[in-house]
């Protein structure tokens with residue numbers, strides 16, 4: 001089950017705290033994207049997560065939850081993605097909350113459905129950047145070192161370069177990609193059209209498109225083909 005992430009090239013991330021009309025959700029789910037990730041940095045509740053999951057479940061594609069709040073963990077997803085913020089100022093966001101969750105609910109956790117993600121947060125203005133007080137001013141070599149440490153020391157299957165809300169430095173992302181041998185590189189942040197999606201696709205394994213769904217759905221839909229039509233450039 002977990003290995004499904006290795007086939008994902010394009011993913012739409014939907015925020016349970018934002019409205020999406022039925023016809024828009026249909027277009028997103030039938031777009032040819034590889035999966036729907038449900039998650040957000042604020043306002044995520046059990047109720048709005050159940051509601052969005054059940055709407056996405058009308059379609060056949062994988063639907064996974066990126067867990068940001070323990071109160072909003074809903075059964076019924078295909079996988080549970082767990083962010084571990086590698087460059088957080090405070091270990092709370094690397095392992096603290098996680099260990100609290102295991103202490104309270106460990107016996108309930110379906111570990112075979114849990115996929116940890118090593119986040120490298122690079123937009124200090126984003127909600128995740130502010131909440132975790134991530135050290136977002138990393139050089140490319142330092143970001144790559146975080147990625148490699150996440151892969152080699154922590155065996156993380158996913159390294160997620162997160163620029164949420166801002167298009168990132170593609171040279172930096174390429175350097176992180178080159179540093180990885182096993183882990184899959186997810187890129188997210190500021191994809192605004194097919195051109196930016198293609199640039200991200202050239203340097204990462206999986207491209208995540210979030211905000212554009214809500215700001216310009218047609219452009220968002222155009223990113224699917226832009227990503228799938230552009231192979232990762234090696235080296």
Ligand code: 1GP
Nearest residue numbers: 164165188189190210211
């Ligand atoms: C956010 O990485 C995702 O967690 C996508 O970012 O919303 O900027 O597309 P955007």
